[in-house]
Amino acid sequence: MRRKQLVSWKHWLGSAVAVGLLGGCSMAPRYGSPELPRTELAPPVDYFSVSWWAQLVEPTTLEYAPREVASPAYDPLSKTVIALTRDGYIRGVGEDGRVKWSKKTATRFAAGPSVSEGVVFVPGGDGVLYAMDAATGDEKWKYAANESLATVPVVAEGLVLVASESDTLFAVKAADGVWAWQYRRDPPSGFTVRGASRPTVRDGTAYVGFSDGYIVSLNMKDGGANWEKSLSGSGNEFLDVDSSPVLDDHGQLYVSSYKNGIFALEAETGDMVWSSSVPGMTALVMRGQMLFAVGDARLDAYLAEDGRLLWSLPLGERAGFTPVFAKGMLLVPIQRSLLFVDPKTGKSRVSWNPGSGISATPFVAGSQVFVLSNNGWLYALDMNGLKG
DSSP, rough: OOSSOOHHHHHHOOOOOOOOGGGGTTTSOEEEEEEBBOOOOOOOOSSSEEEEEOOOOOOOOEEEEEEEEOOEEETTTTTEEEEEEETSSSEOTTTSSSSEEEEOOOSSSSOOEEEEEEEEEEOOOSSEEEEETTTOOEEEEEEEEESOOOSSSSHHHHHEEEEBSSSSEEEETTTOOOEEEEEEEEOOOOOOOOOEEEEOETEEEEEEETTTTTTEEEEETTOOOEEEEEESSSSSSSSSOOOOOOOTTTTTEEEETTTEEEEEEEEOOOOOEEEETTTTTTEEEEEEEEEEEEEEEEEEEEEETTTTTEEEEOOOOOOOOOOEEETTTEEEEOBEEEEEOOOTTEEEEEEEEESSSHHHHHHHHOTEEEEOOTEEEEEEEEEEOOOO
């Protein structure tokens, strides 16, 4: 573990060479691990600095291409970062980068935790939803879903919502873990895309997608369906609606079908407003009037009002995890690295690979960003953001 030893890019970027990514990322300088010796070839870059980093998982000799897919989370009350790693451990890491507590579970995780009022909710790959004290790791309760859990839990209206890899959405009471309701759809018989849709909740309604190509509006009181809408048409393969639905302030819902593209719907009725035939998209995020979509080797920006394409950035590889905003920049994990993109222009400013790339969505807490690399290292970045 390293603590606040290196405060700017020009002081620590090791073995950093200005080389390009593929396609549209070719102008983005790409930087390697800060563990390597510094080279004079590295130009100073002030988009961010590294506050600390800590190794959480020891490498194994027979492991090929390790991947960490669970986004970290942060508890502002105890100033603890919660990280779930491929060795099955839940860890609480302090603001100095030292592990404060840990808990071993039976298997690796498919999604990250969420924190609410000092409690961390952990979706276990072992089919258990854990509620733990974020500061100490003490268990408050656990709920046995008996299905591998695949989404970051959503805490809303006294419930915790989490979806499984088997297309079941579970709702349990946040206070004690008692089952409230569940909603299930039968998965299609053909191939599906890895991942599941994280529900979005507003005004007593949960919106969530499923691998059979449906988007569903559910009543938060009992899980009853308000409406169900098919977005992927006929067939039985790659129908998935895995993106977390996005809602704007005007009651419009945005969601992507892997097979058929991006859809804007009336949230109250499910009626279509517009659609864009861009297959392969798996994640959406919104900022103002712009909708950003990421998926098979591209990042797109659309005007949310009518679906007009504003710009498109080729990525050179599949990017299936949700981007996040930090200090005016769009941070996109693309497995080989973390890409820093200007959301107004679609220009990639820098690409950072801390070692073995990044698969998990980073977690943003103010001007800090917590990044879990594929080799099991946790990084705390201090963002400076865009200037001009």
